[in-house]
Amino acid sequence: MSAALARLLRDPVSALGLGIVLFAVVVAFFAPYLAPYPEDAYESHLLQRLRPPSAEFPFGTDNLGRDILSRVILGTRNALVVAVSVVVAAMAIGIPVGLVAGWRDNWVSDVLMRLTDVFLAVPQLILALALGQLMRPGIETAMVALALTYWPFFARTVFAETRRLRGALFVDALAGIGARPTRILLLHVLPNALPAVLVRATIGMGFTILTAAILGFLGVGAAPPSPDWGLAVAEARQHLPEAWWFPTFPGLAILLLVLGFNLLGDGLRDAADPRLRRSRR
Amino acid sequence: MARFVLRRILLALPALLGLVVLTFVLSRVIPGDPAATLAGDAATPAQIAEIRAQYGLDRPIWEQAIVHLRQVLTGDFGRSVFSGRPVVEEIAFRLPATLELTFAALLISTVLGVGLGLVAALDHNGPVDHLVRLLSVGGLAIASFWLAIMLQLVFSMELDWLPLRGRIDPTLGAPPDITGFLLLDTLLAGRLDLFWSALRHLVMPAVTLALPGLATIARFTRSGVLEALQKDYVLYARAAGYGRFRLAAIYVLRNAITVTVTQIGLLFGALISGAVAVEAVFDWPGLGTYAVQAILSSDYKALLAVTLVVGVVYAVVNVMVDVAQALIDPRVAEEMS
Numbered sequence: 001m002s003a004a005l006a007r008l009l010r011d012p013v014s015a016l017g018l019g020i021v022l023f024a025v026v027v028a029f030f031a032p033y034l035a036p037y038p039e040d041a042y043e044s045h046l047l048q049r050l051r052p053p054s055a056e057f058p059f060g061t062d063n064l065g066r067d068i069l070s071r072v073i074l075g076t077r078n079a080l081v082v083a084v085s086v087v088v089a090a091m092a093i094g095i096p097v098g099l100v101a102g103w104r105d106n107w108v109s110d111v112l113m114r115l116t117d118v119f120l121a122v123p124q125l126i127l128a129l130a131l132g133q134l135m136r137p138g139i140e141t142a143m144v145a146l147a148l149t150y151w152p153f154f155a156r157t158v159f160a161e162t163r164r165l166r167g168a169l170f171v172d173a174l175a176g177i178g179a180r181p182t183r184i185l186l187l188h189v190l191p192n193a194l195p196a197v198l199v200r201a202t203i204g205m206g207f208t209i210l211t212a213a214i215l216g217f218l219g220v221g222a223a224p225p226s227p228d229w230g231l232a233v234a235e236a237r238q239h240l241p242e243a244w245w246f247p248t249f250p251g252l253a254i255l256l257l258v259l260g261f262n263l264l265g266d267g268l269r270d271a272a273d274p275r276l277r278r279s280r281r
Numbered sequence: 282m283a284r285f286v287l288r289r290i291l292l293a294l295p296a297l298l299g300l301v302v303l304t305f306v307l308s309r310v311i312p313g314d315p316a317a318t319l320a321g322d323a324a325t326p327a328q329i330a331e332i333r334a335q336y337g338l339d340r341p342i343w344e345q346a347i348v349h350l351r352q353v354l355t356g357d358f359g360r361s362v363f364s365g366r367p368v369v370e371e372i373a374f375r376l377p378a379t380l381e382l383t384f385a386a387l388l389i390s391t392v393l394g395v396g397l398g399l400v401a402a403l404d405h406n407g408p409v410d411h412l413v414r415l416l417s418v419g420g421l422a423i424a425s426f427w428l429a430i431m432l433q434l435v436f437s438m439e440l441d442w443l444p445l446r447g448r449i450d451p452t453l454g455a456p457p458d459i460t461g462f463l464l465l466d467t468l469l470a471g472r473l474d475l476f477w478s479a480l481r482h483l484v485m486p487a488v489t490l491a492l493p494g495l496a497t498i499a500r501f502t503r504s505g506v507l508e509a510l511q512k513d514y515v516l517y518a519r520a521a522g523y524g525r526f527r528l529a530a531i532y533v534l535r536n537a538i539t540v541t542v543t544q545i546g547l548l549f550g551a552l553i554s555g556a557v558a559v560e561a562v563f564d565w566p567g568l569g570t571y572a573v574q575a576i577l578s579s580d581y582k583a584l585l586a587v588t589l590v591v592g593v594v595y596a597v598v599n600v601m602v603d604v605a606q607a608l609i610d611p612r613v614a615e616e617m618s
Contacts, residue, residue, distance in 0.1 A: 121300045
């Protein structure tokens with residue numbers, strides 16, 4: 001594992017990805033202290049509406065006179081919390097499904113994998129929209145919908161790994177000395193599948209941030225006055241072309257954070273699977 | 282080959298059937314009481330009961346499931362709560378707009394993506410290669426709705442080069458309606474002025490939608506070409522004196538392209554998803570804007586229909602991709618049967 005980490009850091013592009021992600025985590029953690037006007041998450045100042053970027057407001061102000069830099073910083077926390085919750089929830093569903101379906105060839109395994117196919121039969125955003133509409137629109141609904149559409153990717157990944165490992169010699173040996181299937185799966189198969197799961201999770205973080213931003217933009221995710229990036233871009237549309245800075249900076253924040261997770265995910269994939277490094281040369 | 286196609290179609294059916302069941306179960310389970318949700322917050326118990334009877338929600342659940350399945354199979358999705366028109370009619374009107382946009386985006390991303398991927402691989406570790414790599418990483422991280430707005434800001438609002446929104450200039454009169462694909466219809470009717478207008482309207486939405494796909498295709502083509510370049514037969518052809526580009530065109534690209542074709546199938550889902558946001562920004566009268574409108578007006582029949590139609594389109598495209606793959610590389614067909 002530490003060898004893999006060293007390999008990861010040697011690649012400047014992956015190190016950059018890790019840097020961006022760590023930076024975002026720090027910003028999210030200390031957001032209320034870093035933001036110049038932390039009260040702008042909720043308060044509006046109608047006398048300073050739509051000011052262009054200046055020393056006082058480096059990213060300008062929005063339609064309610066709120067400092068955009070502060071809201072971008074405060075929004076980092078929202079974006080990361082949403083992404084982590086969605087990915088963790090998706091893992092909680094997908095990993096057990098993959099383990100159980102991959103271990104045996106019986107009807108349970110068939111049913112589980114067909115169910116996975118059903119969820120993959122529609123593009124994620126469409127399914128998330130459909131699910132989101134059936135519940136009450138809002139950020140919690142969006143998160144549940146995203147988790148319900150992302151778990152099949154974990155199920156597929158863990159399924160493939162379990163299938164690969166169940167015939168391995170060490171699994172036979174464990175079964176031979178009387179280890180129960182649950183023990184073999186949780187303590188031996190799962191740890192071996194973790195690198196693949198980790199890669200999936202990292203890429204899923206980027207994907208979730210993007211999709212959650214789309215939901216926010218469409219008005220079915222975060223609701224005002226939340227400092228959500230996608231929502232900010234949507235609010236900015238009525239004030240174009242005059243207030244170019246209003247949609248620009250929240251959008252750049254999305255770009256940077258997703259870029260960080262994607263670069264890190266690529267790097268992790270290469271570090272976890274040396275066979276793939278060939279194609280990157 | 283016919284057997285392969287048939288087999289592939291049969292394989293797609295269970296997932297689609299499952300989707301029908303899933304949407305049914307979810308629409309009954311999640312809202313708690315769908316009739317109350319449909320009636321809204323201010324409804325009286327009598328109104329809720331009326332809606333329940335109207336939608337058949339007072340029948341046993343298995344009876345509802347059979348009715349639902351029969352409706353879906355016969356294409357009867359009911360009437361839109363929002364407009365009062367049959368959902369099928371509205372979707373039939375909007376599907377071509379979305380397909381035109383997605384196909385245009387697919388064309389742009391495939392042509393440019395394969396081209397850029399090939400050039401990058403031939404310039405391995407050179408400046409072009411690094412540029413393409415940057416583009417392919419950035420293209421996947423950019424939010425399509427944001428890119429769309431930025432393009433509008435620059436090319437419509439500031440420079441005034443391209444139209445801001447819509448599918449065609451309404452002042453030119455109603456476009457001919459033959460297939461629903463405007464580029465095709467305007468050409469068939471011989472209206473070049475309308476064709477030009479439709480094409481200009483298509484540029485920004487298609488480019489926005491194409492970028493993530495372009496990034497993915499460039500990336501997979503690049504690694505496919507790099508891998509193919511290592512093969513013995515390429516080494517042999519090189520030794521025999523073939524030039525770089527001739528080599529790439531004849532020996533390398535065809536072997537590298539199977540990976541790319543698989544990606545196109547996967548991409549289509551991303552394109553449809555992306556189209557929702559892109560259509561919303563450009564007021565493109567497609568399924569995406571319809572879906573958003575359906576959500577905002579709690580039109581659950583319309584949204585259910587969109588979900589199923591997208592599922593079917595998605596399945597059809599994936600079958601087509603598998604067939605295309607089998608045509609390019611006969612080994613794929615053998616593996617699958």
